[in-house]
Amino acid sequence: xSFIPYGRQDVTDEDIEAVVSVLHSDWLTQGPVxxxxxxxxxxxxxxxxxxxxxxxxxxxHIACLAIGLGPGDRLWTSPNTFVASxxxxxxxxxxxxxxxxxxxxxxxxxxxxxxxxDRAECEGRLPRVVVPVHFGGQSCDMQEIRKLADxxxxxxIEDASxxxxxxxxxxxxxxxxxxxIAVFSFxxxxxxxxxxxxxxxTNDKRLYDRMVRLRSHGTTRDPAEMEGESDGxxxxxxLELGWNYRMTDLQAALGCSQLKRLNGYIRRRSELADRYDRxxxxxxxxxxxxxxxxxxxWHLYVVGWNERAAGITRDEAFRRLRAAGIGVNVHYIxxxxxxxxxxxxxxPGQFPNAEAHYAKCxxxxxxxxxxxxxxxxxxxxIMSMGA
Numbered sequence: 001x002s003f004i005p006y007g008r009q010d011v012t013d014e015d016i017e018a019v020v021s022v023l024h025s026d027w028l029t030q031g032p033v034x035x036x037x038x039x040x041x042x043x044x045x046x047x048x049x050x051x052x053x054x055x056x057x058x059x060x061h062i063a064c065l066a067i068g069l070g071p072g073d074r075l076w077t078s079p080n081t082f083v084a085s086x087x088x089x090x091x092x093x094x095x096x097x098x099x100x101x102x103x104x105x106x107x108x109x110x111x112x113x114x115x116x117x118d119r120a121e122c123e124g125r126l127p128r129v130v131v132p133v134h135f136g137g138q139s140c141d142m143q144e145i146r147k148l149a150d151x152x153x154x155x156x157i158e159d160a161s162x163x164x165x166x167x168x169x170x171x172x173x174x175x176x177x178x179x180x181i182a183v184f185s186f187x188x189x190x191x192x193x194x195x196x197x198x199x200x201x202t203n204d205k206r207l208y209d210r211m212v213r214l215r216s217h218g219t220t221r222d223p224a225e226m227e228g229e230s231d232g233x234x235x236x237x238x239l240e241l242g243w244n245y246r247m248t249d250l251q252a253a254l255g256c257s258q259l260k261r262l263n264g265y266i267r268r269r270s271e272l273a274d275r276y277d278r279x280x281x282x283x284x285x286x287x288x289x290x291x292x293x294x295x296x297x298w299h300l301y302v303v304g305w306n307e308r309a310a311g312i313t314r315d316e317a318f319r320r321l322r323a324a325g326i327g328v329n330v331h332y333i334x335x336x337x338x339x340x341x342x343x344x345x346x347x348p349g350q351f352p353n354a355e356a357h358y359a360k361c362x363x364x365x366x367x368x369x370x371x372x373x374x375x376x377x378x379x380x381x382i383m384s385m386g387a
Contacts, residue, residue, distance in 0.1 A: 004374050005327040007189030007299075008367045010265070011254075018257040022249045029248045037252035038199070040259050045164075045174035047182070047201040049208035052252065053215050056161045056185035056198030058245035060088035063181040063200045064129060066210040067155045069094050073128035076116070077159070078108045079334040079354040081133040085159045086335045094128065096344070098336055100351040104289040106302065106361075107140040108132045109353070110148070117152050126152055133159040136288065136331075137191070137297030139168035142178035161185035164192065165266040166297035173297070176203045181211075186251075189367075191265055191297050192258035194251035218242025265368045269298035272366055272375060276301055279379045284309030286360070300331055301366040304357075310385050314360055317385055326378050329363040 022033060034052060041050040053059040069075060075089030079098040089096040099116055102109040113130070120126045130149065132140040142158070149156050156179040160166075164184045166173045174182045181204075184190075186197035202208050213220055218240040223230055226237045273296070277287055286304030288296075305314035312320075321328045334354040336346035348355065364378060 003325045003327055004365045006329045006363050006365045008369055009188040009193045010368045015254055015257045018253040019250055022253045027249050031249040033249040033252040034247055037255045040256055041199055045172045045201055047174060047176045048203045050199050050201045051208055051211040052199045052247040053245045054247050055196050056183055057084040059183045059198035059200040060084055061091050062211045062214040062245060063157050063183060064088050064092050065214055066207045067129060067180060069129050075129045076127045077131035078133045079336050079351045080106055080135055080332055080357060081335060082332060083335050085131050085133050098351055100353045103353045105291060106135045106357055110141050110144045114148060117148060127154045129155050129157055131157045131159050134163035136300035136302055137162040137166050138291055139166060139173055139294040142168055146178035155180045158182040162299035163297045165262045167295035169293050174201050176201055180204060181207060186255060191299055192262055194255040197247050197251050214242045215245035216242060217244060266297055268368045269366060272370055273298045273301055275375060283383060298366060301364050302331060302361050303364060304360045305362050312385060314362055321381060324381055326381060327365055330361055331363050334358055
């Protein structure tokens with residue numbers, strides 16, 4: 001059997017035709033397809049505005065800048081995430097800290113957040129921004145996080161990189177009901193892809209306008225924003241230092257086409273996750289927790305390896321499965337354990353739930369093109385190890 005990756009894009013002839021149509025057009029970048037993709041995202045998620053970018057990392061960066069995060073400020077996020085969720089704070093010159101996870105959901109613990117906020121208020125060290133991460137595509141408890149944000153005065157940026165197509169309290173993740181900004185990723189292993197790409201959604205026009213400006217060198221062609229008189233139709237002004245974080249029309253065309261199939265992708269991933277649940281029910285593995293208030297997007301299917309039941313370690317199981325052509329993975333190395341964060345003063349033992357999760361977690365293949373026969377093979381190999 002050929003190698004089965006943990007995640008994989010699904011590109012159809014319709015997708016290819018959409019990209020080719022842009023190649024035959026007059027615009028490859030900064031044309032009409034980017035705003036069309038943004039409008040499609042707005043319609044799907046129910047937010048008022050969407051600013052797409054060349055990656056979710058870029059979207060997180062401009063989201064932080066738009067909110068005003070800077071030197072002397074603090075950003076808190078989950079240690080159980082990819083490094084970009086924390087790095088966006090460092091890019092702005094802010095200090096970064098972490099809130100330990102709930103050992104059931106692997107998302108930011110609301111109780112841990114409340115305790116840390118109470119202590120930080122006494123110490124005069126409250127965060128300017130908190131970035132909850134919807135791990136694996138399951139929403140954090142956003143209603144409770146919003147209550148804490150209103151009480152302690154911080155802004156909320158949802159890192160929903162895993163979660164487009166998911167729901168929280170029967171509403172689309174990305175509608176920003178409980179946050180200032182929500183960020184999606186369109187990397188090839190995510191639910192839909194633009195090759196590389198991301199988006200920042202918001203209901204605040206001021207935040208949207210600034211993110212659009214920041215993604216394009218800090219420039220504007222809008223006379224209402226200019227500080228001087230226009231010299232002519234060619235005129236633009238750089239109002240602040242920005243970056244070239246723009247998405248191309250080629251990427252946006254792929255995104256528009258993929259978005260049409262998003263609901264189908266979510267249904268298929270959910271079917272496969274349910275099937276894993278049934279087939280692995282007696283395996284001894286810790287299976288993903290199902291939060292009744294969340295409908296996951298199922299970007300990842302992460303189990304907890306039971307070394308006692310299996311008789312082998314998670315690391316040995318990983319090696320055996322990879323040798324058999326099963327592309328299991330580990331999500332995530334806690335951010336505070338990386339060398340750069342060691343140099344910032346973090347050390348093992350600070351966030352024990354995230355570290356315990358890292359020691360046992362194993363991500364099984366889950367994507368729209370995964371077949372049931374491939375899934376059966378994965379389960380059979382796991383069960384043969386005595387898991």
